[in-house]
Amino acid sequence: MEVTNYFTLTIPAYSRNESFARVVVAAFAAQLDPTLEEINEVKTAVSEAVTNAIIHGYGEKGGEIVITCTLRADNTLEVIIKDTGVGIEDLEQAREPLFTTRPDLERSGMGFTVMEEFMDSVSVDSKPGQGTVVTMTKKLSTGEQGGHETNL
């Protein structure tokens, strides 16, 4: 499907950039005039993936996160969130609800479940020692489907 718009953003893995990342992706998606609910779902999924990169990927010691967003002619948003941190040993286990390697940090292992619930597709590519790439897609509605309000 034809690409209609895109951007790539590189940010340091600082926790204060979590809200920045959410807002940037939401602003990009808003050009389609999606519903408030869709925007909130995208924001939440982005927050989960970016937070995982900061906490798990880089162990809160910094590093870089690359966010690539693409819009296609069929109104599909694709968000790719990439880190070059420690990677994930067992992907299947990591995606299970309630599985976390960091209960000590009050994590509850729901991040991937939330991403899967709020986006249409979530795929994870990871190699221990090399990093993790999370690719998520979601088909958004457009204003033509009935005048929505947007919110950033």
Added chain:
Amino acid sequence: MKITKQQSGDILVVGVSGELDHHSSALLKSEIGAELDKGGVRHIILDLRELTFMDSSGLGVLLGRYKELGKWQGKMLAFGLQPVVEKMFRLTGLNQLIPVHPDLASCYKALGV
């Protein structure tokens, strides 16, 4: 994120406004922790009317405080959830541990006040 705290008897009402994520959750943890350390708090009511965003980090910090209250059989209740926050509560099952009420009065009533 902004936090307000108001105690009446052994009930602490905590208002959380803005966005609750990994970045802001540390503050909520320490603000509630400071009140619990003083002693005298048995139950917590969360006023979430102004909370516009919450992800799994918010879930983690609320669960953590819920467990602390459990040490003395204290309860945690919430009211005023916006749809996006309510969805997180439902999806993660948090609403089964932290009952969601329509308003403050109904929270007090549930605590027998």
